[in-house]
Amino acid sequence: MTTARGDQPQQDAGVDPLVCLREPTDPACDVFLTGTVFLDIIFTGLDSAPVRGTESWARGMGSSPGGVANMATALARLGLRTSLAAAFGDDHYGEYCWDALEQGEGIDLSLSRTVPGWHSPVTVSMAYEGERTMVSHGHEAPPLDGALPAYPPHARAAVASLVPGRAEDWVVQAARGGAKVFADVGWDDTGRWDLAGLTDLTHCEAFLPNAAEAMRYTRTDCPRAAARALADKVRYAVVTLGSEGAYAVDGGTGETAEVPAIQVSALDPTGAGDVFVAGFVTGTLADWPLADRLAFAGLTAALSVQEFGGSLSAPTWGEIAAWWQHVQGHESQDPEALRDRYAFLERLLPAPARPWPLRRAVPTIGFRAAHP
Numbered sequence: 001m002t003t004a005r006g007d008q009p010q011q012d013a014g015v016d017p018l019v020c021l022r023e024p025t026d027p028a029c030d031v032f033l034t035g036t037v038f039l040d041i042i043f044t045g046l047d048s049a050p051v052r053g054t055e056s057w058a059r060g061m062g063s064s065p066g067g068v069a070n071m072a073t074a075l076a077r078l079g080l081r082t083s084l085a086a087a088f089g090d091d092h093y094g095e096y097c098w099d100a101l102e103q104g105e106g107i108d109l110s111l112s113r114t115v116p117g118w119h120s121p122v123t124v125s126m127a128y129e130g131e132r133t134m135v136s137h138g139h140e141a142p143p144l145d146g147a148l149p150a151y152p153p154h155a156r157a158a159v160a161s162l163v164p165g166r167a168e169d170w171v172v173q174a175a176r177g178g179a180k181v182f183a184d185v186g187w188d189d190t191g192r193w194d195l196a197g198l199t200d201l202t203h204c205e206a207f208l209p210n211a212a213e214a215m216r217y218t219r220t221d222c223p224r225a226a227a228r229a230l231a232d233k234v235r236y237a238v239v240t241l242g243s244e245g246a247y248a249v250d251g252g253t254g255e256t257a258e259v260p261a262i263q264v265s266a267l268d269p270t271g272a273g274d275v276f277v278a279g280f281v282t283g284t285l286a287d288w289p290l291a292d293r294l295a296f297a298g299l300t301a302a303l304s305v306q307e308f309g310g311s312l313s314a315p316t317w318g319e320i321a322a323w324w325q326h327v328q329g330h331e332s333q334d335p336e337a338l339r340d341r342y343a344f345l346e347r348l349l350p351a352p353a354r355p356w357p358l359r360r361a362v363p364t365i366g367f368r369a370a371h372p
Helices: 068-077 092-105 169-176 199-203 211-218 223-230 272-285 290-304 317-328 335-345
Strands: 029-034 037-044 060-067 082-085 087-089 113-115 122-128 131-137 155-162 180-185 236-240 246-250 256-259
Touching: 029 068, 029 272, 037 068, 037 092, 060 068, 060 092, 068 082, 068 092, 068 272, 087 092, 155 169, 155 199, 155 272, 169 180, 169 199, 180 199, 180 272, 211 223, 211 236, 223 236, 223 246, 223 256, 236 272, 236 290, 246 290, 256 290, 272 290, 290 317, 290 335, 317 335
Parallel strands: 029 082, 029 155, 037 122, 087 113, 155 180
Antiparallel strands: 037 060, 122 131, 236 246, 246 256
């Protein structure tokens, strides 16, 4: 048996990037996604990897919902009405993750369920030298006896993580219902890198692998060639190039776009890929030009790595506005080049309420009472 929590009103995200496109007949949900929610505990400020037989002290720590919650939070903070279907443990970790997502982020959890007797999966992430090492523990959630929907809700878009050799019925149903499906993929531990094994790719609007994944799946030695090959499979093939930025091909028109990465001092890369996808989804649903979508996705991902934690680090429109105000007056920046690349933000950004940089992450699961 499973239990559902009561609905909470969605949090006002401040900016609605789709406001000019909304119609009374539109679906209530902008983006649907499903997956596993972890409790993430993140240690930062490590000078090196932990050494066996010693104790390491981290200068920073954060706790937040992780796993699929990283993507859901990034989408919600960009003003998209986000629905998440997931199982939550009935321990304190599960309660914290539920409340953080529903009440803190305004994510619709009406399709999610609390599973009695199941403890929440946990990941400990250690960030150092611009990389991260993770240790996870958890058990597969027991069958939910039909508690989760057989069909996804009517939505503008859905986000799926493709797994070689596995097809998900909900992806097919979402695409048939008119949702644009955006897909990423993880490392293929089988070593086959068989593109035909990604059976749900045929139902996807966009595919967003990194350069190494894209080249392996297409048997090419250049990420741009890989993107062009993938554009035969999906409308938008987007390949992230790490420090070089990202490259995209519109398989429908043949248009290509490439945007360099923003150079930042990275604190923690956890969740940056999810934030990039969320930025690209936002720009696509808003019908921005392809280059603007890439620039926005790269910007949001760059802002996220300057904070620690996956979902904690996803930027809000207020943070994007604070960055934009700050960077235009920075002596190392070319103001004209910035305006050329990010001028499309001007009509969207609110007035910054606080100066850059902003720091929001709280390194605890929750205080019992307010503290001065």
